[in-house]
Amino acid sequence: AQSVTQLDSQVPVFEEAPVELRCNYSSSVSVYLFWYVQYPNQGLQLLLKYLSGSTLVESINGFEAEFNKSQTSFHLRKPSVHISDTAEYFCAVSDLRDSSYKLIFGSGTRLLVRP
Amino acid sequence: DAMVIQNPRYQVTQFGKPVTLSCSQTLNHNVMYWYQQKSSQAPKLLFHYYDKDFNNEADTPDNFQSRRPNTSFCFLDIRSPGLGDAAMYLCATSREGGVNEQFFGPGTRLTVL
Numbered sequence: 001a002q003s004v005t006q007l008d009s010q011v012p013v014f015e016e017a018p019v020e021l022r023c024n025y026s027s028s029v030s031v032y033l034f035w036y037v038q039y040p041n042q043g044l045q046l047l048l049k050y051l052s053g054s055t056l057v058e059s060i061n062g063f064e065a066e067f068n069k070s071q072t073s074f075h076l077r078k079p080s081v082h083i084s085d086t087a088e089y090f091c092a093v094s095d096l097r098d099s100s101y102k103l104i105f106g107s108g109t110r111l112l113v114r115p
Numbered sequence: 116d117a118m119v120i121q122n123p124r125y126q127v128t129q130f131g132k133p134v135t136l137s138c139s140q141t142l143n144h145n146v147m148y149w150y151q152q153k154s155s156q157a158p159k160l161l162f163h164y165y166d167k168d169f170n171n172e173a174d175t176p177d178n179f180q181s182r183r184p185n186t187s188f189c190f191l192d193i194r195s196p197g198l199g200d201a202a203m204y205l206c207a208t209s210r211e212g213g214v215n216e217q218f219f220g221p222g223t224r225l226t227v228l
Contacts (some may be wrong), residue, residue: 009155036219043119043205044158099202102148103217105157111184 002026002095006106015083016062021076023065023091023111028095033074034103035065038088047089048072061085086113118142119220121206127226128196136191136223138206147189148203148217149181158205164189193225202225 003026007076013019025031036044045064048059056115065076088110092103119140128134138147145166150158162171164183177199180192191199204226207217
């Protein structure tokens with residue numbers, strides 16, 4: 001069964017510094033990959049997704065993630081973070097062998113941006 | 116705005132007292148999901164509906180049931196809540212399932228006394 005590992009439970013960073021949130025998944029068979037963000041007391045919102053094509057995907061607010069099949073990784077990066085980026089970030093995978101296309105989530109990484 | 120609504124946002128119940136959580140959507144999506152999210156853990160899928168077809172996860176306890184009377188509404192029933200059922204419960208919807216984005220509600224935080 002698929003699993004997703006987010007090694008960092010919390011990442012503190014200063015405002016305007018770069019950040020990388022790590023995500024690894026267990027199987028290199030065909031998968032779809034997602035990053036969701038959860039702000040305090042809110043539901044999850046899709047940040048970006050990889051389905052096929054270019055391995056580098058971008059979001060509208062400056063985040064990007066790169067699909068690396070050989071390393072089974074989908075790390076999330078941002079070159080310069082803002083206070084408003086403080087939130088919980090979840091990596092998720094959907095296994096194409098599963099006809100329900102359900103999402104398997106990692107345990108999340110709390111990004112804490114300090115002034 | 117089209118959205119996923121969960122009521123109530125906070126629910127307190129007593130050990131063993133049945134409780135129902137509600138989810139409604141204005142997106143007209145045919146797939147609805149219920150997730151359980153415990154503190155500092157990943158959301159865990161309990162079950163989902165594809166239209167009226169109910170799909171239960173193998174490890175979802177029998178204590179958890181669901182109803183979907185129509186496209187817009189889906190309910191999570193916990194028949195006899197235990198202390199271990201205290202969690203955030205998230206409802207999500209998607210169009211046709213598959214690779215389409217899942218839209219999440221704000222969640223209901225359940226406390227069991």
